[in-house]
Amino acid sequence: MERRDDVRRAADAQAQPPPAEVAYDQWWAGDLGSAVRCSGALLCLLLLIDWAAGDITPARGALWATLAVLLFVILHPARVAAGEDWLASRGLVREHRVRTDHLVSVHWLDGVSQRLVLRDSFGGRVEIDPQVLVANPGLWYRLDKGARRSSSRGSLTCGETALRRVAERIDSETALAVFKVSGLE
Template sequence: MGHREDPNRDLTDLPAPHPAPPVHDRHWVRDVRGAIGCAGVLLALLLLLDSAAGTLTAWRAVLWAVLALLLLAVLCPSRISAGEGWIVARSLLRSRRVRTDLLVSVSCLDGVSQRLLLRDAFGDRFEIDPRVLMDNPELWRRLDEDARRAEASGFLLCGTTALSRLSARIDAETAHTVFKVSGLD
């Protein structure tokens, strides 16, 4: 005797679909180590020079340590994470979060360093270096999926051109990397 599905069956006993786990910038640890290294080298050089000049005191050592910590704070990168419907950057002092499934605009800011500016329906804004998205395909995939969802639902009215240009850059770089790895470059 075959089992037939009852169309009026209560579906509350079925397990809820689990959202995919958040993805993170995979180069963040390397960048933090680089920032710590720069601050450590600065501290070592300042202490060495001050010691060689014969002017090193406890107060001056504390001053050099504070200066090295300030450099570390400036160089320390934000930790970028993304999940279904959101992207967040956590720095030493604050955290910025944007709902990517409710994006209303995406714009490319040119200048000394190129930035991608994301704004959501709640007025929150988020700037990200496109290089982070190029280096982390999982982050890019999450952002792209959510931006497409926002566009389909009518939220994203401004910025599809910036996203398609970034998508073309990421695709070109990925193809170049594949050719390079396979020896066809």
């Protein structure tokens, strides 16, 4: 009886695929630390100026603290993660998730900060910085794999150019890194 249970457990373990690995933004913690340091430096600087001028009051201190918190909210980086057929971006308040194997569109937004906007057929929408994909090959691999599935299904109607643009940027960054390491820059 005991042997049968062991065989059954072993068969069940082999029948279930191993959980897919999740890739995270490796630089998120450093970016979060930078946001905290910038906010703290602003608060300290403003309080120091008020203290030196002799104008420091609790109300002004609260105002400066509010400004520092506002700066932190603005600078807080989104935590980007990707797994088998999904990509998620978690901000301070909520998480946005998109199914990469059901992508409908991918748009590249230029401006003060570049953004990549992904939409899936279920209404999911994720907006991320393309530099996160460039700096994290695991995230790019999972996104590209799912986008290729979407493209082969025919659901990705708009965005192959944006994905190609990210791929070219990743290729050029990789080539530069190889040249630097080999001393051929």
